[in-house]
Amino acid sequence: MKLLFLAAAILATPALAQAPKPIPLVSLIRLDCGTGTIKDFNAFFSDSFDYKSGPREITDSCYLIRHANGNLLWDTGFPASLKGKSMDMGPLVARLDRTIVEQLATLGLRPTDVDIVGISHMHGDHVGQAKNFPAAKLVIGKRDLELSKGKDDAFGPWRKAGAKVETMDGADVDIFGDGRVVAMNLPGHTPGHMALLVRLASGPVLLSGDLYHSNEARAKRGIPPFNTSRAETLASIDRFERVARNLGAKVIIQHEPADIAKLPAFPAAAQ
Numbered sequence: 001m002k003l004l005f006l007a008a009a010i011l012a013t014p015a016l017a018q019a020p021k022p023i024p025l026v027s028l029i030r031l032d033c034g035t036g037t038i039k040d041f042n043a044f045f046s047d048s049f050d051y052k053s054g055p056r057e058i059t060d061s062c063y064l065i066r067h068a069n070g071n072l073l074w075d076t077g078f079p080a081s082l083k084g085k086s087m088d089m090g091p092l093v094a095r096l097d098r099t100i101v102e103q104l105a106t107l108g109l110r111p112t113d114v115d116i117v118g119i120s121h122m123h124g125d126h127v128g129q130a131k132n133f134p135a136a137k138l139v140i141g142k143r144d145l146e147l148s149k150g151k152d153d154a155f156g157p158w159r160k161a162g163a164k165v166e167t168m169d170g171a172d173v174d175i176f177g178d179g180r181v182v183a184m185n186l187p188g189h190t191p192g193h194m195a196l197l198v199r200l201a202s203g204p205v206l207l208s209g210d211l212y213h214s215n216e217a218r219a220k221r222g223i224p225p226f227n228t229s230r231a232e233t234l235a236s237i238d239r240f241e242r243v244a245r246n247l248g249a250k251v252i253i254q255h256e257p258a259d260i261a262k263l264p265a266f267p268a269a270a271q
């Protein structure tokens with residue numbers, strides 16, 4: 001009798017009687033942030049003659065990661081001012097068909113719905129539309145933020161007093177504090193370069209940043225001559241591949257056209 005009473009009391013306790021809190025789900029949507037033609041793929045992307053010389057297409061992709069505790073925009077592509085145009089940028093010709101803000105509108109989101117802008121590294125094809133989200137918190141490698149200070153500073157809004165900035169200084173950044181979305185410290189392409197680990201219910205995904213620019217680079221461990229540190233890049237490749245192997249993660253190389261098909265077509269989300 002006493003036991004029955006105890007059981008009834010436990011069931012009546014709100015915290016225990018309620019269904020367990022659902023685990024926050026994470027989803028991942030690929031955004032189109034431009035395309036480019038590299039005039040000489042081998043000369044631009046290999047310091048050791050790894051590839052065939054001549055032109056080759058790349059994509060410029062960004063990602064929206066939706067988490068129960070906020071929306072993260074990972075990388076921001078070419079600038080919105082490039083829309084409908086093509087621009088010769090020296091080693092590459094860049095194009096942009098649609099802006100991130102337009103793609104967010106298709107999803108029913110406003111720019112202010114982006115809570116966090118995460119930047120894999122400071123290069124122009126990753127920072128172009130950051131300024132369109134000045135109210136968001138910026139997450140970026142500390143050295144990359146320092147090095148990009150100057151005339152064409154993409155991060156002006158975050159250099160003002162009171163701006164929300166979290167810099168990665170040698171240790172990974174757990175974006176939402178639950179291990180589901182982690183910006184990984186993988187220096188070498190630039191001093192503060194990061195890749196993103198997203199742990200979806202369907203399995204983990206690794207967004208490469210520019211640790212690699214193509215599947216061929218991954219297979220051959222090709223390293224661009226403009227990387228800030230060859231040795232750091234090789235160490236970062238070692239860590240990235242260990243994580244990919246140990247977690248069984250799906251690797252998405254952000255500039256690889258063949259990897260677009262690894263995620264559902266926009267506006268669908270991987271979950």
Ligand SMILES: [Zn+2]
Nearest residue numbers: 123125126210
């Ligand atoms: Zn890039």
